[in-house]
Amino acid sequence: xxxxxxxxxxxxxxxxxxxxxxxxxxxxxxxxxxxxxxxxxxxxxxxxxxxxxxxxxxxxxxxxxxxxxxxxxxxxxxxxxxxxxxxxxxxxxxxxxxxxxxxxxxxxxxxxxxxxxxxxxxxxxxxxxxxxxxxxxxxxxxxxxxxxxxxxxxxxxxxxxxxxxxxxxxxxxxxxxxxxxxxxxxxxxxxxxxxxxxxxxxxxxxxxxxxxxxxxxxxxxxxxxxxxxxxxxxxxxxxxxxxxxxxxxxxxxxxxxxxxxxxxxxxxxxxxxxxxxxxxxxxx
Numbered sequence: 210x211x212x213x214x215x216x217x218x219x220x221x222x223x224x225x226x227x228x229x230x231x232x233x234x235x236x237x238x239x240x241x242x243x244x245x246x247x248x249x250x251x252x253x254x255x256x257x258x259x260x261x262x263x264x265x266x267x268x269x270x271x272x273x274x275x276x277x278x279x280x281x282x283x284x285x286x287x288x289x290x291x292x293x294x295x296x297x298x299x300x301x302x303x304x305x306x307x308x309x310x311x312x313x314x315x316x317x318x319x320x321x322x323x324x325x326x327x328x329x330x331x332x333x334x335x336x337x338x339x340x341x342x343x344x345x346x347x348x349x350x351x352x353x354x355x356x357x358x359x360x361x362x363x364x365x366x367x368x369x370x371x372x373x374x375x376x377x378x379x380x381x382x383x384x385x386x387x388x389x390x391x392x393x394x395x396x397x398x399x400x401x402x403x404x405x406x407x408x409x410x411x412x413x414x415x416x417x418x419x420x421x422x423x424x425x426x427x428x429x430x431x432x433x434x435x436x437x438x439x440x441x442x443x444x445x446x447x448x449x450x451x452x453x454x455x456x457x458x459x460x461x462x463x464x465x466x467x468x469x470x471x472x473x474x475x476x477x478x479x480x481x482x483x484x485x486x487x488x489x490x491x492x493x
Contacts, residue, residue, distance in 0.1 A: 210279060210324050210355050210376070215442070215467050216248040216406060217241045218457040223256035223263050227459040234267035240461045242273055244468035250379075250406070250455050251318070252283035252329055253310050257290035261317035268319065275320055281406075282318075283329035283359055283379075284310035300332035304343040311352055326353040327379055331365045341372040357404075363397045370401065377404050382452065383412030384444050384487050385422075395450045410454035411441050422486040429483065433473045438463060440483075442470045447480055 222229055222237065229237065241247070251261050261282070268275075284307055287299045314323060326347065328340070347353040357377025358369060369375055378398060382389050382405070389395050389405075398405050414422065414437070429440045442454050456467045475483075485491060 212279060212404075212453055213246045213248040214446075214453065214471060215246050216250050216281070216453055216455040217246050217464065218250040218408060218455040219260055219264055220250075220252070220255045221457055221459050223260035225256050225260070229263075229459070231263060231267040231270060234263060235270040237459065237461065237464070238264075238268055238271045238273065241464050241468075242271070242278065244465050246464065246468055247277060248279040248281065248324075248453075250281045250408075251314070252286070253314055254283075254286050254288045254290075254329070257288070258292040261314055265317050265319040279324040280318055280320060281325040281327065281377075281379075282311075282314045282323050283327040284314070285329040285332065300330060300335075302328065302332055302335050302340050304339055304346075307340070307343045308347070311347055315352065322351055323353050325355045325357055325377060327357045327359045327377065328361070330360045331358070331362070337368060337372050340369070344373055357406075363393045366397060366401070366403065375401070375403050377406055379406040379408055379455065381409050382407040382445065383410050383414075384441055384483055385412030385414055385417065385419075387484065387487065390448070395448065395452075399450045405450050405452045406455050407445055407452045408455045408457070410445055410456060411438060414441060419487065419489075421489070422483070425483055425486040429475070429479060432479070433475070435470075435473065436466050438466055439470050439473075440475070442467060443473065443475050444480060444483055446470065447475055 221227060222234055285300050285302050287301050289295050289298055344356050355376045357375055359379040361378055366375055380389055426437050426440055430437060445452050445454050458464060
């Protein structure tokens with residue numbers, strides 16, 4: 210799948226965040242596209258099952274050719290909200306639900322296919338054989354062009370891969386949430402040719418009170434003539450597993466800044482200096 214180096218996440222574009230109009234979403238889509246970001250990350254539950262539809266209507270206004278963009282979407286989480294009146298949040302990976310979710314996403318996004326479908330979060334009672342049969346059906350029908358998971362651990366990926374090839378895993382990874390580098394997650398993905406996507410690539414940097422990290426980031430911003438966002442994302446890009454950051458911003462100026470993160474490369478010593486400041490201690 211032809212992913213743009215930076216993926217634009219849509220979770221906060223609708224009622225869960227900025228609550229943008231179709232016109233405003235359309236302008237955001239065009240801003241991303243015109244700056245080389247042509248991959249858009251969705252999930253059926255975003256906006257309480259409303260954001261995909263808003264995006265689909267906004268995309269039509271943009272005038273951009275569907276074939277020139279890539280759509281990622283996720284399913285499986287059953288989220289209590291106005292549109293889904295259930296008593297408890299849970300996960301549903303039955304064949305009927307996965308197919309229904311994909312059909313809804315296709316309708317809402319006004320497309321014939323998803324470039325990638327991800328299982329949103331692992332369920333403790335997943336029927337792997339049923340999932341395998343369902344994904345193969347969707348691939349055969351060309352409703353989905355590639356398959357992956359999200360938030361899956363090494364053992365959970367291994368379980369799925371016993372029956373079905375995983376192409377992607379979308380994980381929570383950043384300079385302030387670096388555990389996947391040390392718990393085997395990114396190692397497993399490299400070994401098994403699974404491409405990582407990283408949501409929340411800025412981590413909790415802007416809400417934390419890590420004085421040492423703040424000072425190091427400012428030092429790097431001065432050295433590389435860039436913004437804090439760009440340093441944080443560029444730090445991710447240096448990892449050998451070729452991680453694709455999923456930015457969640459609703460601001461055009463931050464989309465534009467994110468699109469330019471490959472204009473420089475953090476030097477080796479600087480990369481480790483930032484990691485040490487985030488960890489609050491020297492590496493072992």
